[in-house]
Amino acid sequence: MKVLLFSWEYPPHMVGGLGQHVFDLSRFLVKQGIEVHIITPRVQSHPDYQEENGVHIHRVGSSYLEGENFKSWTFRFNSDAIREAVNINTRIGGFDLIHAHDWLVAYPGRAVAKIFEIPLVTTIHATEHGRNLGLHNRMQLEINEIEKNLALEADRVICCSQYMQDEISTLFGRPRKDITIIPNGVDPGLFELMPDSPRFNISAQDRIIFFLGRLVPEKGIWFLLNTLPRVLAEVPQARLYIGGKGPMLPELKRLTHKLNLEDKVVFTGFIYHEERNFIYNKARVAVFPSLYEPFGIVALEAMATRTPVIVGDVGGLAEIVESEVTGIKVRPANEDELAQAIIRILSDDNLADSLCDNASHMIASVYNWDVIAQSTIKVYKEILEQRGNKLLNLG
Incomplete structure (x- = not known):
């Protein structure tokens, strides 16, 4: 054919x-x-x-x-x-x-x-x-x-x-x-290659929160930024990496400045596969607080790297993630739920490991x-x- x-x-x-x-x-x-x-x-x-x-x-x-x-x-x-x-x-x-x-x-x-x-x-x-x-x-x-x-x-x-x-x-x-x-x-083999000299300085103490995607309104990224002060009050080692580019970048940077979070937020710009893999490898949680999402392949990519995921309970993301089993779902635009979910995963390694184990099994059997x-x-x-x-x- x-x-x-x-x-x-x-x-x-x-x-x-x-x-x-x-x-x-x-x-x-x-x-x-x-x-x-x-x-x-x-x-x-x-x-x-x-x-x-x-x-x-x-x-x-x-x-x-x-x-x-x-x-x-x-x-x-x-x-x-x-x-x-x-x-x-x-x-x-x-x-x-x-x-x-x-x-x-x-x-x-x-x-x-x-x-x-x-x-x-x-x-x-x-x-x-x-x-x-x-x-x-x-x-x-x-x-x-x-x-x-x-x-x-x-x-x-x-x-x-x-x-x-x-x-x-x-x-x-x-x-x-x-x-x-x-x-x-998702092909887990694509996430094994790492950069020879990473351009991001991530220490062993950092608790990395990672968002990756187009910087557009439907991704709900400003809700994630708004939760960060509450997360930092409970987990001071938290740092947020925002990967990708898009028309909302200037607005998101202004919000970061307004919240006085410049030293806690890294805007990576567009990142290639090796850099993406490096950050996933260091991240403690990946967060995708979308308002609209036909599928949400980024959630699968995070799962393939054994990174726990938090997603907006909307669209295809809601179908991929079984809450409390393969990830955590929160109501779209609900900053209180989002903050508490991030704090839970950053503070509970047993929960994070359980979500990763279940997600890895699901990828091998369903999203092959x-x-x-x-x-x-x-x-x-x-x-x-x-x-x-x-x-x-x-x-």
Whole structure:
């Protein structure tokens, strides 16, 4: 089977969890015998074509630059992606199926599937409505319409949680039977590599609290900052590391200054895998106080490093974590619950160890990429069989 994946994120171009998902899915599909090609934006100092982990990576267009008109950049990339897909299709003797990841590649996904009359599968990782807790301007309304068309035209929609299945069906009117839930996964082997010379000075006495993700409103990071004075009153050795970048960074730094926490909070900026692994290795707890979260792959990543997790009881995070068993759930925006949960884990090593043991077992049995790849291939085969039966009936 020859499958073409469209994704606007792929290593080293990583913005959120989508790029990591496509990276892991593609290489595990190859392990199952699928020929996988990915079309993704160009990245400086990386070749336009390379084969990595058996995956054929094709980079087109240009890298997105801060301040550039995002709509214009998306249109140019999508146009280049369609041309590249047509060229590759000719060279390899034809694709069997297209798999598009999120709205930014909806146009090439839909167009190429129609050009070659082959099935289209889409994974919708999040919605514009969910990311912004509603639709508030023209751009958001346009993106919502693109998502709706993609969800309705695809032969099958894949999402990562029951929460997302409900959201997609409610927002776009796609029947739930056409939306397959396949969870994200995590590969513990990716968290073993450490930096040769870490740039973060973490002592053995520090009790590290770690947040990692996009610095955007739906992640609820300011609630975590607001709890820190209460945590420090009980655990003076606590320090908060905030990993990632995003539009809320200036506001979060102002809040840190207002709370007089500059010596207790470290903003790492974007961090690469080795640095991420180093901080997880030192962290005593990972906290993700989200207000909206389609899945929450960061929680799985923390579990893979044996770091106890605290999450907002919302969306996919609520489905991943069994409270008091594999982590602790708190009500979204409830700073009292969040502070007490952090203090409990930082003060109780037995509780932390128990959460880590249970979480490790869950990752091995449920969120294993071999299982996820097999579930994805099952969807591919079902769609190809349905499309074949339709053609037979038409004949």
